Amino acid sequence: MKAWKGKRVLITGAAAGIGRALAERLGARGAELILTDRDEAPLAATADAIRGAGAIATHHVLDVTKGAAILQVRDAIHASGGPIDVLVNNAGVVFGGAFLDVPLQKHLDTFSVNVLGLVSMTNAFLADLVGRPRAHLVNVASAAGLTAVPFASTYASSKWAVVGFSESIRLELARLGHRHVHVTTVCPLYVSTGLFEGARPPLFTSMLTAAQLADEIVEGVERDDVFVRTPWLVKLVPFLNGVLPTRLADALSTALGAAGSMEQWTGRAPEAPKAPARRASGRRPR
Template identity: 45%
Template sequence: MKNFENKKVLITGAASGIGKLMAEKLAKRGAVVFVVDMNLEAAQTVVSSIKSSGGKAHAFFADVSNLESLKKLKSDISALGLGLDVLVNNAGVVFGGEFEKLPLEKHLTTYRVNVDGLVAMTYLFFDDLRKSKDANIVNLASASGLIGLPYGTTYASSKWAVIGFSESLRLELLERGIENVHVTTVCPSYISTGMFAGVKAPMLLPWLKPEAIVEKIIHGIEKDCAFIKEPFVVKWVDLLKGILPLKIFTFVNKLLGVSTSMTHWKGRA
């Protein structure tokens, strides 16, 4: 994507954190931003701020874990005749703790939001994206989708699913000769947005600043990158998993503090 001027960009979970920052930055680049969130009041506040700065934005309510809510979102946007060029599946949840001590509903909610909602959004808006001359599907995964994450089992496995879905879809589009829709998978380590309060960042994987990762994502969309992996050491995870014996790779994870990083997760207050 060469630029965002007048491009219609939908971002889920855009009332706060990474989604909010991305909405604000893309609006400054000329995009028409659809700020989608469960907290409609907060989404409207983001839209008001964007408009006061001369940008273009619309606020919509949606619960990405609820299919009927997503169908209504699609209907509301279609009724306005807005179309879509970029879909950013940013909404996500995380629950940490010992597997069997975490309520089952929280495990299942993780999948409903992080996987089911992401797939449903992509499905519902796919035809709109195909009509665009230059479209992008941007899926927020995680570095934990590349390795196991103790005390974050369903979170990590949901991100494994996001990576598998995104890469499979990207390759399918290539096989079908659909050249106007690109898929970008974002795999960052811990970002200091509050979602991971209590986490101890592993060695070589410092906390990522929201502003910096958002700039990386935007640049990745512009370049139609298949993957965005940050910080730099995340780019080497697949290679290390491939060449190191499992016991040694497991030992390295423990040595660096990856395996224990979620031990004291608290999340947002």
């Protein structure tokens, strides 16, 4: 994807964090943005900010776990401007903690959003990409999709699924003759969006910012990279896991702090409930 101007780009999970940072950068490059998120107020605020900066942006409230809602949004997008050129599957959730300490519903929600939501979005919009002269599918996975992450077992395994799905779709598209549709899988270490509050990056690395990752994603897509792995340590993970005996790989993960990186995870703190407004009595304070 060498030029963004005029390209219709759909980003899920666009209200904040990585999704918003990507929208800001692609809007500045002339892309026509279609932003979705399940949180209406921050999504609208992001879209307003993007438009205020001079970019074209529309938004749709969307929960990617709702298949019927995805199809309704797809129909609305087609009616308002036609098919998309780029799909960025960014929406995701994370729950940390020892497996048995995390409620089962949170494990199931992790797979529902991170895997089934991504697959559902791809199923709804892949025909758009195939029908365009040049198109791109961007799936935001994680470094956790490349290695074991204790205390985040379902999160890590959901991202393993994203990596496997992305690679399989990439090769399938090529074998079907759709080489004009490129697939990029994004595998970052922890990003400081609040979702990973309490997590500790491995030695010799630090938390990424959403802005840093967005820059790397844009550059990777422009180069048609198959993977965006960041920071540098993540680039070594597939090789090390491939050549080292399991016990040695486990020992290295422990020594670097990767195996224990999610032990202190707390996640984004819930918002405090707003105090009810006091009814004015008309009396002056004493």
